Amino acid sequence: MLPLIAGAVAVILLYSLLQMFRAANPVALARALKILGGVVALVVAVFIGLRGEPAVAIPIGIFGAGLLGWSPFGGTGFNFISGMFGGRGSAGRASRVRSQFLDMQLDHDSGKLQGQIVAGPHAGHSLDEFDLPQLTAMISGFDVESVSLLESYLDRRFPAWRQDAQGDTAGGQGRSAAHSKMTDEEAYQILGLQPGAGRDQISRAHRGLMKKLHPDQGGSTYLAARVNEAKDTLLRTHRN
Numbered sequence: 001m002l003p004l005i006a007g008a009v010a011v012i013l014l015y016s017l018l019q020m021f022r023a024a025n026p027v028a029l030a031r032a033l034k035i036l037g038g039v040v041a042l043v044v045a046v047f048i049g050l051r052g053e054p055a056v057a058i059p060i061g062i063f064g065a066g067l068l069g070w071s072p073f074g075g076t077g078f079n080f081i082s083g084m085f086g087g088r089g090s091a092g093r094a095s096r097v098r099s100q101f102l103d104m105q106l107d108h109d110s111g112k113l114q115g116q117i118v119a120g121p122h123a124g125h126s127l128d129e130f131d132l133p134q135l136t137a138m139i140s141g142f143d144v145e146s147v148s149l150l151e152s153y154l155d156r157r158f159p160a161w162r163q164d165a166q167g168d169t170a171g172g173q174g175r176s177a178a179h180s181k182m183t184d185e186e187a188y189q190i191l192g193l194q195p196g197a198g199r200d201q202i203s204r205a206h207r208g209l210m211k212k213l214h215p216d217q218g219g220s221t222y223l224a225a226r227v228n229e230a231k232d233t234l235l236r237t238h239r240n
Contacts, residue, residue, distance in 0.1 A: 038064045093192035095209060097226055101146040102127075104153065106223070108192055111212045113156045115149065132158050152220035184237055187230035199238055206231040 041064025049057035095106040103116045115127035120141060127135065127150075135154060139147055154161045188195050191205040206227060213224045 038066075040064070093205075095192045095227070096189040097149060097223065098186075098189075099145040099149050100143045102142075102149045104149050106192075106209070106212070108208065108212075113153055115153050127153055127157075132161055136161070148222040152223050155220055182226075182229050182233045184234065187233040190226055190230040191234070197234070199235065202231055202234050202238075 041060050045057045045061030045064060048060065093108040095108065097104045097106075098118075101117060101119045103118050104113060105115075106113050117123055117125050117127065120138075122130075122138070130138075132154070135150065139150060142150060182190075185195070188197065191197075191202060191209065193201060193205055197205075209227045210224060213220055213227060
């Protein structure tokens, strides 16, 4: 009976994973693989334990629990496993990037990018409230930096929106967003750190965010550039 249950769980998880692959969202895929590995490891640990081999089952169970974000060792032990997926080291933190029209936040745990419109006719509304045609229609009224942020959001929510767009509707794809020199306050917000964070914290936050935002991983070129700029700004401050 237990092998049958384990097989059914594996089939359900495999189906869910295939659905996520179809969505082509790298962040969601990495999270799904993490969860899948943790659940499979726990199922295997239970099966081996019931067969009377606790010495083998316990390490496998701890490994699976670590992948799911739990550790019997508190803040140490298997945290490095979650760190491989950009997890626990950034738990509860969010990065914030603002422009004239948008206030964007990236959740470090889930990789979800959310935006609030802060100026214009839709001020006070979340980007999640609008569909793709409504969002692309806003582009013509935004400044260059806001367009870059909006395109980053669209890349996350609608991965194929650029191919589906008619003509050069997106407009800002070939432009670089000009912005004023970044302040230390902005840099801390972008990296999701508290003022006064040390060099090691800055470097760790930068590495974790780049795993989620690097263009080679399906992330945003603009946001990756802002994260790099934030790191350079704060490290330059520490050198001075």
